[in-house]
Amino acid sequence: ASSEVEFKDATGWLLGEEGEGVRLILKMAGMTRFDCALGSHGERRRARAVALYHAHQRQVMGKQLVDPPLMRPVLARQALQLEGQTALVMRLARAWWQADDANQVAFARLLTPAAKFVICKAGMPFVAESMEMLGGNGYCEESELPRLYRDMPVNSIWEGSGNVMCLDVLRVISKKSGIVEALIRECDEVKGVNRHFDRRWRQLKLRLGKHDEAQARTLTQDILQLATAVQLLRHAEPRLADAWCGQWLDTRGEPTIDAALADRLLARASGR
Template sequence: MHWHTHTVFNQPTPLSNSNLFLSDCALRDAVGREGAEWDTDLLASIGQQLGTAESLELGRLANGNPPELLRYSVTGERLDDVRFHPAWHLLMQGLCANRVHNLAWEDHARKGAFVARAARFILHAQVEAGTLCPVTMTFAATPLLQQTLPKPFHEWLSPLLSDRYDPHFAPGGQKRGILIGMGMTEKQGGSDVLSNTTRAEKCNDGSYRLVGHKWFFSVPQSDAHLVLAQAKGGLSCFFVPRFLPDGQRNAVRLERLKEKLGNRSNASSEVEFLDASGWLLGEEGEGVRQILRMGGLTRFDCALGSHGLMRRALSVALYHAHQRQTFGKNLIDQPLMRDVLSRMALMLEGQTALLFRLARAWDRRDDVEEAALARLFTPAAKYSVCKAGIPFVAEAMEVLGGIGYCEESELPRLYREMPVNSIWEGSGNIMCLDVLRVLAKQPGILDLLTDDFAQVKGQDRHFDRSWRQLQQKLRKPQEAQGREITQQLFLLGTGGQMLRHASPPMAQAWCRMMLDTRGGSLMSEQLQHDVLLRATGRVG
């Protein structure tokens, strides 16, 4: 472009109109390896659609125009509704059409459906992350509701498993698709849900009356919420619909929407229950057990979501580095920048391998050993992947320089989005305590780890030394070591997958980078070339 004062040149164009699936060799390999090769054609189609400039613009619009709380109608009637920008609805329509909210729970779900769904989730995360919250809540709640949905709401099962997004303000049984939210935490407790004070009293018709509040009420526009409250038999889980079976509004009052650092497209609210009606799921006193069943699924999605955001940040940085000229070379060819980008790409190679091995474990959760692996590595992955996201996106910003810090770039939104997955569904310390709990109480878990890591023993000295160090710590684990143990466990799980499936040079480079605490190692030029090619969807 020519101005009166200067000519604009050497300014890379923003990344758009790329295929988010085909440009990611690590993702493509993992999908095929872990049992969802049957979905690759659809994933390529989804990746092409989501990578368009139009889809990326929807993500920008949804975050630039946050939801609004509508307490009352023009006639003064209580509404307790939320108004979203049209971009939000289009993004939600795509998520539901791609069955990211229920693919694994269909009556005839294919083997590997959990793996396919994880890939679809990561692709959508690269466009817009706020819309993943209602999808995650619904996905996690569905298997519980399939088993325990109260009789007055059995007609909801069909829209719960549909591929339709239906935002109409109507009872769930009248809709083509429904969403489920959750209300667990209160002002005084946060993650300590046993301190909840919301009360539930049983009525003659078998329903319960709830009185109390929730400090964080996810997806307030949902057709129903799963809510924790204190019943006579202890902390229990209740199904609290937006509309009652007779069509009347339930007495759930939206007090305000949270004004958050990021995740601004998504509505998070505070609510009060004024004799709201709820239906018990399971038995009284089973609330913690019920949320733990759902918590594994939501925590896995947190790790997937953070990984997707990291992948997008790397893609933006690589695209810029291939175009930008600095000191007579393309930025990608400057040795120090090439090393930085290669290390970022290699980190994501490992994350992808571990996350999709974990997706396979969830897919085969009826197997005792697979279920144990999922139970242990899900909180470890949430802790480690989500923690890594914030500095990772900051590094991508530095690749772009000043423009990466400006709102015209995607990266500020990605950066603001990053902390939420570390906090929601249990913050970092909660994840580490959960890992310690599994290591202490899960029968045979240490033997399972020993057998698993024995399969790659002797392939890399850094891996072998790190495993010996962790074994020493696990003899008498201290709570104060929780973060160190969790991180080391995650890295060993990831290293094991890299040693199994990556090329030997790449696997060994990953182990040196992530497990050799001395540092100082450099990647060979050939390995940098190979890693960066894979990060752009090409193979040398």
């Protein structure tokens, strides 16, 4: 639930210069937008935890629900997606923390609206998938998932909806000095590690100088995905990073997750 507040006979103090209100409040909005992305990511992790717990407890035709070959890739793909997003939001948090470093400020300014757009918007189908794993029980309030599903759209809508975030990314690229250079430095560090990353990075660099509003959503998503891949290629175990790049950077189709990696992802997700 949300509401609006009306102030009567209240006292206010001017913050900043008159006429500069939007510019001033956007400084706060950047952190709030990061908060939206972080909150949606946390709720997705909670939804995955509920579904995974159910899959370990529920028996279907004499087997644990987590074991059938049709279910394991679904659970593993969710886990893989969250591995990437956890790495990305932690990297973004570090950039916000280092406010005295111009490169980190540039990284945060570009990636915050991109993260809000991609992570928040992807929350609804992610939680819906978790609900399906519980079957009818997942649609009942006792499962907790309906509340998470209702919560998800607010972070996508508030503090700038999807198109606003994508236009902000275009604005940052075209008007803020050092932004593109910061992204290039970030991505060039892992060139040659993964062929899917290299191909998508080459394609993105060709588009960074074009102010094409019609392609703003695709551009924003590509920037966020490549920034996520950078973190995994730097810090994650190689087969996990390669699997993530294969899933989200290879445009030729949805690759499968091999059984050994699925076992590893589900073990990590279960805290084992």
